[in-house]
Amino acid sequence: MAPINDLNNLVFFVKVVDAGSYSAAAEALDMQTSKLSRRVSALETELGVRLLNRTTRRLSLTEIGKTFYGHCVALIAEAQSAKDAVHQTLSSPQGLVRLSCPVGLLQGGVADILAKFLVAEPQVRVALDATNRRVDVVDEGIDIAIRVRVPPFEDSDLAMRTFGPSKMILVASTRLVQELGMPVHLADVARMPIVAMGYAGDKVTWRFQDKDNKTQELVHTPRLHTDDLLTLRSAALRGIGVACVPALAVMTELRAGMLIRLLPHLSTRSGIIHAIFPSRRGMIPAVRSLLDFLAAELAESSWQSLMQEDEDK
Known part of the structure; x- marks a missing residue:
């Protein structure tokens, strides 16, 4: 069966039933009564049934209209719940973050940083893929892929954030x-x-x-x-x-x-620890929070100061 052409018509139908008249519903929706009537009539035509019995004094639901009304109310409630869930996720760091990181980098300190982040953000869950293979963050649905590469980096449509050298x-x-x-x-x-x-x-x-x-x-x-x-x-x-x-x-x-x-006077060609992710737009707080946490921990960790001490000698 084909889907409803315009789901807004379901909302209009429920508003009319709840208000008890087209005029009251139109006033609540801030739209013309004639336009509202046409939208409900279009819904009935699309369904091929009469949902409302109209008289000069009142409106009443037909038997099929009662059944349809119940489903519409449930659908609108689910839609509102979905919207509320998005707003809740955007209000503070929570939900699932899918992370990819090389094994050596995890063993080298990132695992400890990740554990500290989870303690600091108890509403966030992390699905960690510990792998050295090259991953496709878009196709595999990965929020953040941490990597170490030696510049220059190849051109990419993906967003990137650098954390510092891996000496x-x-x-x-x-x-x-x-x-x-x-x-x-x-x-x-x-x-x-x-x-x-x-x-x-x-x-x-x-x-x-x-x-x-x-x-x-x-x-x-x-x-x-x-x-x-x-x-x-x-x-x-x-x-x-x-x-x-x-x-x-x-x-x-x-x-x-x-x-x-x-031999602190000798150095190797340093790779850059960095994260790649699909886009900076629409990033949920949990992902942004983890990126910020990684940047802060790697920038302020003792190993950075230790390296500086050796370079100053």
């Missing part, structure tokens, strides 16, 4: 440094055991730039080669070898003195 640094446990000494040059690190991110292979190459922008390379066969950041961090903490890891992933251990940053 890779060399670290080693206090025990390993005490045993083998504090390295002064990259060649000193070459004489130390290494644990590295990546897939299995015989050798790993680390490339750095010094303060004069000169490139330095270290080619080494690692004692441990893994694509799991938590395993790599654990190995570094236990003194198994030197690791090159995201600064965010070891900020707590660096502050506690469990790990030591090596």
